[in-house]
Amino acid sequence: MKTKYITTPLYYVNGDPHIGHSYTNVVTDTLARFYRLDGNKVFFLTGTDEHGQKIKKEAENAGLEPGDYADKVAVKFKNLWKELNIQYDDFIRTTEARHIVTVKKALIKLYKQGDLYVGKYEGWYCTPCETFWQAKEINDGLCPDCHRKVDHIEEQNYFFRLSKYQKWLLDFLKSNPSFIQPSIRYNETISFLENNMLQDLCITRPKARLSWGIEVPFSKEHVVYVWFDALLNYISACSWGRNTFRFRSLWPADIHLLGKDILRQHAVYWPIMLRALGVAMPRMVFAHGWWLVKGEKMSKSKGNILDPYYLINKYGLDSYRYFLLREVPFGLDGSFSEDTFIFRFNSDLANDLGNLVNRTINMIQKYFNGTIPIKNKVSDPLLKDLEEQSKLLFEKVRLHMYKLEFSDALSEIWKVINKANKLIELQAPWSMFKNNETDKLGELMYALAESLRIVTVAIFPFMPNAASKIWDQLGIPYDLQKTRLNSIKKFFFLKKKIHVKQPQPIFPRIKV
Numbered sequence: 001m002k003t004k005y006i007t008t009p010l011y012y013v014n015g016d017p018h019i020g021h022s023y024t025n026v027v028t029d030t031l032a033r034f035y036r037l038d039g040n041k042v043f044f045l046t047g048t049d050e051h052g053q054k055i056k057k058e059a060e061n062a063g064l065e066p067g068d069y070a071d072k073v074a075v076k077f078k079n080l081w082k083e084l085n086i087q088y089d090d091f092i093r094t095t096e097a098r099h100i101v102t103v104k105k106a107l108i109k110l111y112k113q114g115d116l117y118v119g120k121y122e123g124w125y126c127t128p129c130e131t132f133w134q135a136k137e138i139n140d141g142l143c144p145d146c147h148r149k150v151d152h153i154e155e156q157n158y159f160f161r162l163s164k165y166q167k168w169l170l171d172f173l174k175s176n177p178s179f180i181q182p183s184i185r186y187n188e189t190i191s192f193l194e195n196n197m198l199q200d201l202c203i204t205r206p207k208a209r210l211s212w213g214i215e216v217p218f219s220k221e222h223v224v225y226v227w228f229d230a231l232l233n234y235i236s237a238c239s240w241g242r243n244t245f246r247f248r249s250l251w252p253a254d255i256h257l258l259g260k261d262i263l264r265q266h267a268v269y270w271p272i273m274l275r276a277l278g279v280a281m282p283r284m285v286f287a288h289g290w291w292l293v294k295g296e297k298m299s300k301s302k303g304n305i306l307d308p309y310y311l312i313n314k315y316g317l318d319s320y321r322y323f324l325l326r327e328v329p330f331g332l333d334g335s336f337s338e339d340t341f342i343f344r345f346n347s348d349l350a351n352d353l354g355n356l357v358n359r360t361i362n363m364i365q366k367y368f369n370g371t372i373p374i375k376n377k378v379s380d381p382l383l384k385d386l387e388e389q390s391k392l393l394f395e396k397v398r399l400h401m402y403k404l405e406f407s408d409a410l411s412e413i414w415k416v417i418n419k420a421n422k423l424i425e426l427q428a429p430w431s432m433f434k435n436n437e438t439d440k441l442g443e444l445m446y447a448l449a450e451s452l453r454i455v456t457v458a459i460f461p462f463m464p465n466a467a468s469k470i471w472d473q474l475g476i477p478y479d480l481q482k483t484r485l486n487s488i489k490k491f492f493f494l495k496k497k498i499h500v501k502q503p504q505p506i507f508p509r510i511k512v
């Protein structure tokens with residue numbers, strides 16, 4: 001089975017990471033954990049984008065050389081990923097030798113085969129976005145994306161013949177409609193290609209204007225345009241042109257995950273670059289929405305960013321991950337506010353999941369001296385119903401996760417949690433205990449423990465720490481990290497005598 005190769009964008013090192021950046025990494029980590037749980041090998045790549053004008057400017061502001069400045073900020077990204085329990089397999093920096101070699105190799109190949117030419121570049125450039133715009137795309141001298149001032153630029157540069165591949169790309173996209181997801185982004189790309197003659201892409205900068213970049217191997221006067229440099233990370237990390245065996249074992253990437261603001265680079269430039277290099281297409285490009293604050297994209301330049309550490313320190317890592325994945329269907333924009341965060345925390349985590357764990361373990365302690373009463377069937381129709389719904393969770397979660405429907409997967413899991421909680425109310429175990437209905441009470445406790453086991457495996461990719469704590473409190477003697485998703489297909493999986501621990505609240509309610 002081919003290793004699942006999934007990527008995040010490389011983050012610019014021009015500032016501290018914020019919630020928006022952490023989103024793609026939390027999502028990709030959840031997906032990677034899910035794939036592993038489902039028995040796949042995974043290669044999860046993330047990293048930092050370290051060349052270009054704006055990095056140079058920030059370094060100057062900080063009184064540092066760009067390389068030293070990049071070293072400092074790259075560590076901040078790594079630290080945040082550690083804090084968020086992001087289990088990546090590789091972290092690539094565009095200033096690393098393995099990447100620089102690849103970029104040079106790619107350029108030489110394109111140059112030799114006539115895909116590059118020298119021309120005069122005259123046009124509009126947005127430095128914060130590191131993007132060229134056509135005159136018709138800019139509004140009142142402002143960038144159509146970030147609405148900041150664009151600069152007029154005139155210089156000799158190397159161009160990449162994108163236009164030559166326009167027809168090929170349209171044909172490719174039309175025969176692969178699932179290549180760009182969600183479909184709104186696919187339609188957007190098709191209409192961009194149909195309405196705009198694709199312009200050739202200026203892929204160098206004169207060194208005299210910008211020295212912080214990879215030197216063009218056939219022109220000492222130029223460095224490589226930061227986007228052309230950065231996109232190639234996806235093949236430099238898996239050894240394209242350096243180790244064919246390794247490259248073949250990883251490429252094509254299964255999913256490139258990114259924000260909708262960088263769709264064009266990934267859905268137009270990147271496939272064309274690969275085509276020109278003779279490299280197979282990735283399987284999917286998924287562009288997610290933005291986290292907004294009061295209707296505006298959260299970003300450093302807007303000054304409306306929220307510090308992930310503030311939320312993690314106050315409310316815990318798992319609720320942070322849960323909120324990002326549950327609150328908004330993946331692909332759409334979402335509004336971030338601390339109030340909504342607290343609301344979700346209290347209702348879904350403290351009330352629903354937290355209570356189920358706490359009540360179940362407490363009751364097993366109280367009614368069965370802390371040992372789960374083992375059963376091999378349940379007879380009560382309500383318990384049978386819980387059994388059925390728990391078993392169905394396997395397919396439902398799988399289906400949603402392979403479609404990147406994280407919020408839907410979670411809401412399916414919550415249906416089981418809610419059903420189990422309701423069952424406790426309906427069956428009133430405290431009365432069974434009073435009336436000495438030990439068999440009935442045992443069946444109920446077993447069914448609750450089993451469905452909780454299933455729920456815990458299912459939430460593991462989303463909230464690895466909380467899942468491990470629940471697992472531990474349930475006293476299940478298998479390693480959750482090594483558990484496979486198909487273990488939740490079965491009810492009556494718990495067969496040994498299992499001693500639960502003393503319950504500890506995992507999501508203590510936030511007082512408002």
Ligand code: MSP
Pocket residue numbers: 008009010011012019020021023024049230231232233257258259260261262289290291292297298299
């Ligand atoms: N360096 C380029 C990507 C190169 S990939 C070869 C870049 N970097 S970035 O740091 O500006 O953005 C990285 C990612 O963070 C993008 O996918 C972007 O959409 C995401 N986000 C930044 N702010 C965001 C929100 N407010 N909400 C959600 N994601 C956002 O672009």
